[in-house]
Amino acid sequence: MNTPSAATMIEVRNLRKQFGSNVVLKDISLTVEKGSVVAMIGPSGSGKSTLLRCLNLLTIPDGGHIRVGDHAVTFDGTAACLPGDRKLAEYRANTGMVFQHFNLFPHMTAVQNVMEGLVTVRRQPKPQAREKALELLARVGLAAHAEQYPNKLSGGQKQRVAIARALAMQPQVMLFDEATSALDPELVGEVLNVMKALADEGMTMMLVTHEIAFAREVADQVIFMRDGVVVESGPPAQVIESPHEAATRSFLARFN
Ligand code: ADP
Numbered sequence: 548m549n550t551p552s553a554a555t556m557i558e559v560r561n562l563r564k565q566f567g568s569n570v571v572l573k574d575i576s577l578t579v580e581k582g583s584v585v586a587m588i589g590p591s592g593s594g595k596s597t598l599l600r601c602l603n604l605l606t607i608p609d610g611g612h613i614r615v616g617d618h619a620v621t622f623d624g625t626a627a628c629l630p631g632d633r634k635l636a637e638y639r640a641n642t643g644m645v646f647q648h649f650n651l652f653p654h655m656t657a658v659q660n661v662m663e664g665l666v667t668v669r670r671q672p673k674p675q676a677r678e679k680a681l682e683l684l685a686r687v688g689l690a691a692h693a694e695q696y697p698n699k700l701s702g703g704q705k706q707r708v709a710i711a712r713a714l715a716m717q718p719q720v721m722l723f724d725e726a727t728s729a730l731d732p733e734l735v736g737e738v739l740n741v742m743k744a745l746a747d748e749g750m751t752m753m754l755v756t757h758e759i760a761f762a763r764e765v766a767d768q769v770i771f772m773r774d775g776v777v778v779e780s781g782p783p784a785q786v787i788e789s790p791h792e793a794a795t796r797s798f799l800a801r802f803n
């Protein structure tokens with residue numbers, strides 16, 4: 548999966564990141580094909596979140612190169628390599644990110660959360676942005692909750708608002724960082740169903756997950772990370788069911 552082609556949506560080359568003396572990403576290279584789903588698994592602290600955050604430019608890598616769709620950045624460890632504010636906002640909107648803890652704006656209703664980027668980044672008139680936001684809330688099953696504030700929503704509902712908010716920007720890729728890890732078990736399914744529907748519609752997705760059965764079902768590629776390196780990657784049937792590496796086997800044994 549390391550040879551870019553015309554159908555490559557995400558390209559990561561020689562990505563490096565360290566925090567102080569802690570080298571968190573060690574020369575990561577990978578490609579993600581348009582319309583495919585990549586699941587990242589691995590122990591806590593292996594660099595999965597940092598990799599997703601680098602893809603969204605929330606964390607600035609020390610070196611390497613990232614291309615997501617039409618947007619490419621080569622890193623030199625300084626902020627100078629970043630695009631200017633407007634282009635940076637566009638870049639981030641194009642890589643929709645969903646976090647474990649939702650990160651909704653608490654003082655805004657569900658529909659206001661979803662329309663916010665359309666108004667501030669895309670400069671859409673409010674009525675048009677609102678219409679689009681209501682349509683997206685309906686798509687994630689929340690038409691009846693548009694006027695609720697986040698503190699009146701369940702975790703599963705909050706996460707679906709967060710997904711609708713990312714989708715509003717019509718991103719070329721969606722990144723999910725343990726999107727269901729903070730949810731009560733009975734609420735996990737409703738979020739996974741939305742993610743599955745997105746995958747079925749052809750969205751290019753990268754997700755960090757501990758839902759191994761979901762990764763097995765939905766992912767085209769599974770990446771096992773440990774200590775800042777990709778230990779192995781391949782189709783789920785191979786990585787999950789007959790891993791080549793002992794480290795992958797011992798990690799997966801926890802889930803049996
Ligand atoms: P994972 O998501 O696989 O659990 P992370 O990417 O969150 O791993 O973290 C990888 C390593 O980077 C950990 O050792 C973590 O402590 C460190 N780390 C992550 N973010 C920061 C930060 N902002 N400052 C310092 N260290 C960080």
Ligand code: MG
Pocket residue numbers: 595596597755
């Ligand atoms: Mg993490």
